[in-house]
Structure formats: C-alpha cells, structure tokens
Amino acid sequence: MPMALRCSVLFATVALATFPIKAQTPPAPADLLIRGGHVIDARNNVNGVMDVLLSGGKVARMDAKIDPAPNQRVVNAAGLYVVPGLIDIHSHVFFGTEKDSYLSSGDSAVPPDNHSFRSGQTTLVDVGGAGWRNFPQFKEQVIDRSRTRVLSFLNIVGSGMKGGPIEQNLADMDAKLTAMRIRQNRDVIVGIKVAHYSGPEWDPVIRAVQAGTEAGVPVMVDFGGHTPPLSLEDLLLKYLRPGDILTHTYASVRGRIPIVDENGKLRPFVLEARKRGVIFDVGHGGGSFLWSQAVPATKQGFYPDVISTDLHTGSMNSGMKDILNTMSKLLNLGMPLRDVVRANTVKAAEVIKRPDLGHLSVGGEADVAVLNLRKGNFGFIDSGGGKMPGDQKLECELTIKGGQVMWDLNGISRPLWTEMKGGRGSQ
C-alpha cells in the first residue's frame, strides 16, 4: 500500500476513534459578519440594511457598515432579510416511542432539531406535551439533548397530552403541583396549556389560571369540543387574564363558535378581548386554520399576535408544513413583513416572558435567521384542503444559534471548496 494512502487510512481510523457518533458540545463559534442584509429587529426599531457582527456567541455590533477583520467569516446577505432567530410558541416536540402516547413521548410529536433550524427557528415551545408528572422525562429525553432551545408550557393534566381518557381526568389537574413544577424549572417552563377537555366544566381553565397566577406564567387554551359547548366569549372576557393566549384563532371546530360569524363579521367580543390584552395565536396545526376565517378576519384588520405552527406529524405533512409557510400565509393576506417577523420574534418572546430572546441587541444571544423572500406563483393550503394562490414565500437561507451556524441552505457562510486547504475546511 502506498505510504500516502496508508496514512489517510490510518488518519480515518484515528478520526473515527476520536470523534464518537454521539453529538458533542460544539466548538466556540468563529466571529461572523453578516453584511448587507435588510435587518428587521422590532425591539431596536431597526428596519433597513445593516451589517451585524456576531462574536463569542453574542451580538457584538450592528452598524450601517462594518469592515471585516481578518479573523472573521463574512456572510453576504445582500437581498436577504436578517432577523432574530424565530420562536414558535406552539409546537409538539415531546417525541418518543411509547405506545398510545400521542404528543407526550409518543410518535405524533417530532424531534425539535429535525425541524427548527431549517426554517429559521432557534426556540421551540412545546405546549402541553408534558404535565407536572412527566416533565422530568421530557427534560431528560428531549430538552437536555436538543441543540434547539426547547421550552415548555406544562399541561394542566399531570400526565400530559397522552390523548383519550387521560386528558379527561379532572382528578389529575392539580394547580398547586403544576405551579410547584414550574417553580422548580423556571428556566425552561414558560406557561401552562389547557386542551382537549370535553366535559361541561370550566375547571381545567380555572385551575390552569390559578397555577399561572401562582407561578407568574401565561396560560394557553386550545378551546372547543365541550359538550354542551362552553362560551368563547366567557373564556376571552371572564376566565383568561391579559397575557393569556387563545390558540387556533382561525379555526372552526365542533363545540366552539368561530371568531367570524356566518355573515363574515368578526365577533365584537373578540376585539374587546384583544383590547383587554388576550393574545391571539395562529396555532395552525392539522385542523385549525381556515381561509374562510382568516380571510374575512384579516380583511377586518384582525391579524394574529403570534404565528405559531402547532407542529406535529399531521400538520407538517399537510397545509401547515413549517413556520415559514405559515408566516407566508399571513404575508399573502396583507400582513406587512415587519409585523410578520415581529410576531415570531419580539412579540413571541414577550408572550412567554423571555425578554432575552427575539432581538439583536448588542450583548444579546447571537440567534439569527437569514431569510429569502421569494416572489413567484405559490399555493397555500388550509386545514380544510382549500388552496389560496400567493405571490410571496419566505425561505430560510441561514440559521445561527448562539453564534453557531446550524443551517446554511446555499452555503452563504462557507468558502468555496477550491479556496480551502487540501479540500478540508476549518470552521
């Protein structure tokens, strides 16, 4: 065997032995200069072309023009949008292989890293997968092993979102224990979720709000399916506090009146609820976004506060697809791009009370998404299966978390291979 070949075989063997397949702590990221992109950073009132320098995992500087230093990697973002890493406040990422476990360690939930970075997201909030009983399992199984920042809204049901009778068990909805678990994990639990209860009682909502008040976090409600139906007006005006969230805003489901009435008029109490500070979230999902609701509502100026996905194996393969497809729907409904971006950055961070996220302030976390706003002929499908044509669509070029490039669609952060020593690059 020629010497050179033997050496490379030896090197490959050593390399394999040195780098186990299991994910390792990534090396400290190199300084990255993102040049010429259109920055949308609502917190800092920036909406124009700026250069952004990331160093040591933080935002180091933002200026009209920053000249590159020799140790910096330069990203040419001309013609692209540079925004804070996107936050999805309604996803289902407590994935697992337990039988009949639905979105709580079951196979209807999805692994966060498989979905987040490729669509510009650095933070995914799982809503209701875990309750106070199985939160430690969720933390060990998913949160601690993911490179995505995974946060949680604890289900008011102690056993979480396992479907069927488990979610109907009022005896397993304990406000005190829910609040206690939140206090033990303030860094990662940011809210409480109520969903799927079909009885005639308000107890799940009342107990969630009680726990939310005790722990100082918001409550998100997936409302409907009650027999007999409970009043959406009462939920929005009497039970929820300012800062609490109605998800599935543009849905029309059994046991819940839709926000737009049969004559196409937005119900006045919905506007009243917004005035008192209730948050309206898209929560698209597999069955909760209808053009017949979204078109008349947005024509009357009722855009969502937050544009979340309700990501799970059903929604990702139907009309929802991903957060950028969902945001693109709102764009095509006339919501300005800066508002669409604001909804899933600084507003989402405000809703989950994480002011450290959703902006590009100097000294803040270097979580950045670089997006391409494509123009062309596109089609967008709602959860009823109906298509609406559109002429603009967001696509993710680059996602950076903590200064580390996590996704790079077209290699805009990479040197040409011909300029790399021996074809092997360095970070």
Ligand SMILES: [Zn+2]
């Ligand atoms: Zn959901």
